Amino acid sequence: DLTVEENLNFFATIFGTTLKKNLHLIEEIYVQIEPFRKRRAGKLSGGMKQKLALCCALIHEPKVLFLDEPTTGVDAVSRAEFWEMLKRLQKRGITILVSTPYMDEAARCERVALIQNGNILQIDTPENVTRSYGKPLFSVKGKDTYRLLLDLRGQPFTERVEPFGEYLHLTTFAGIKMEEIKGFLHKKGHLEAEVSETQATIEDVFLDLM
Incomplete structure (x- = not known):
């Protein structure tokens, strides 16, 4: 079980970069988990684990970010903070694809695909989905x-x-x-x-x- 710092260095190494070189990419999120950099990831709260996972995913400056139910098991305050972070990442030009069981979160997206048993039931903007x-x-x-x-x-x-x-x-x-x-x-x-x-x-x- 790696520490916060070890996790970030590990993922940076995989993508041929370093935490120091790309710190500016995750700085806004990293400052929130930096006080726990020596703590093992398994000992973090649910919200902090998700922020660490997001930092690991962003360390190589991806063009597209895939997130699978990133706020499941996270408290309401951390959920709101997480989505605010995603909005800011989107403004930096990163395309974000999120799966979520929470319909209020789906309403925050630009486009929504409703899926049941692997079948796409509808794809549209949140406004057009509700209008239908x-x-x-x-x-x-x-x-x-x-x-x-x-x-x-x-x-x-x-x-x-x-x-x-x-x-x-x-x-x-x-x-x-x-x-x-x-x-x-x-x-x-x-x-x-x-x-x-x-x-x-x-x-x-x-x-x-x-």
Whole structure:
């Protein structure tokens, strides 16, 4: 198990360069892990491991960077920092191809490919992907989310209903009005349920295409 410094020197050597020569390429990221340069990589936090991996990948100034689920298992703050770093790298002219299970991260990209079981379901900009969702979509919130979910599933007007945080995203068949949904929920005892039209997310589109 190599230290942070040993890992960087190892990858630099593989690509015929040195850490000293190309430090300027990774300096912005390296300053965050430099205090741990003598620590073994296996002892780093998830966020620090990802920053080290990014430094190792950038040490030879690549034209294209491939990242396979780089933020899986990383805390929310480190995830946000990591994506800010990727944006800055993109501005330096590096093409970045990222795989991610997080749809909010996919929305940060210039183009998105939705893939299931090795098949590409759709490729477009995030804006066009969400715009392609041509079905009525409602955001529903109530005190008892689980019972709300069960009551909405199986109803004649429901095409699909999925949890989205503290809300449910309800896709209905064409022609269903919001008042009909509210009336149904009122009869089921969800007297304080909130229903509103909402914009589709990439996750809505992905679930619809599956």
